[in-house]
Amino acid sequence: RRFLVLFSLCLIVPAAGYAQDPLGEARRLYNGGQYEAAERAARLALANPGTANGARVVLGRAQLERYRETDAPAELAEARAALREVDPRTLDPRERVELTIGLAEALFLEDRFASAAEIFAAALEASRTLGTVAYERVLDWWATSLDRHAQLLRAPDREAIDRRISERMQAELAQAPGSSTANYWAVASVRNIGDVDAAWNAAMAAWVRAGLAPDRGVTLRSDLDRMVVDGIIPDRAARLELKDPTAAAAGMLSEWELFKSNWTRK
Numbered sequence: 001r002r003f004l005v006l007f008s009l010c011l012i013v014p015a016a017g018y019a020q021d022p023l024g025e026a027r028r029l030y031n032g033g034q035y036e037a038a039e040r041a042a043r044l045a046l047a048n049p050g051t052a053n054g055a056r057v058v059l060g061r062a063q064l065e066r067y068r069e070t071d072a073p074a075e076l077a078e079a080r081a082a083l084r085e086v087d088p089r090t091l092d093p094r095e096r097v098e099l100t101i102g103l104a105e106a107l108f109l110e111d112r113f114a115s116a117a118e119i120f121a122a123a124l125e126a127s128r129t130l131g132t133v134a135y136e137r138v139l140d141w142w143a144t145s146l147d148r149h150a151q152l153l154r155a156p157d158r159e160a161i162d163r164r165i166s167e168r169m170q171a172e173l174a175q176a177p178g179s180s181t182a183n184y185w186a187v188a189s190v191r192n193i194g195d196v197d198a199a200w201n202a203a204m205a206a207w208v209r210a211g212l213a214p215d216r217g218v219t220l221r222s223d224l225d226r227m228v229v230d231g232i233i234p235d236r237a238a239r240l241e242l243k244d245p246t247a248a249a250a251g252m253l254s255e256w257e258l259f260k261s262n263w264t265r266k
Contacts, residue, residue: 117145178212
């Protein structure tokens with residue numbers, strides 16, 4: 001949702017990249033979103049005992065992304081097998097973090113959300129070594145895993161999880177106020193708790209902070225706008241218990257549109 005990568009150099013000289021450094025090429029293609037090509041390069045790297053384990057990490061994660069694209073069960077099964085065969089003793093610290101993230105993603109895609117959240121939580125700090133974008137992705141995976149798990153629980157148990165997400169995102173925002181992931185989940189978690197007025201105010205705060213993000217909040221603001229228009233405004237209007245909440249909702253929408261206009265770069 002919030003993690004866009006430029007692909008412009010991915011297809012210039014793939015054959016040379018494969019021959020010289022298939023594992024490095026597999027990583028580059030994976031990071032560029034070229035998952036099918038990354039899978040092919042990783043399979044070439046499997047032939048070299050010195051790079052085979054690192055190749056299995058990239059192969060497994062590429063197959064997970066292919067599963068997300070195709071919903072083909074074979075992709076998930078093959079990804080699981082590749083990750084399961086990795087010998088972590090031969091990996092460098094960065095590769096071990098990538099393996100851990102891959103294991104958590106696989107659990108998430110099996111709908112084992114609570115288990116995935118546990119692994120994502122343990123990998124969060126270590127994922128900082130992979131860069132800010134990777135850290136934000138792991139943070140988003142963690143929050144999404146908890147959110148999906150919470151949807152399966154009774155209301156009192158859901159609230160405890162939503163508060164956990166909210167507290168973590170507030171801590172993140174104290175360190176990185178422009179974090180797209182933290183801003184999004186700071187609003188979503190409060191809305192899920194049921195405090196619609198707090199969610200309304202949090203959405204406005206997140207909209208303003210979005211300007212601090214590297215992309216000036218383009219992706220985050222689209223997500224926030226959808227949440228406010230489709231969720232927070234109807235929730236606030238319904239809470240008023242009016243016979244016809246249409247006028248109240250229209251007034252809130254007008255207020256939101258004016259706010260956005262005032263706080264959007266022209």
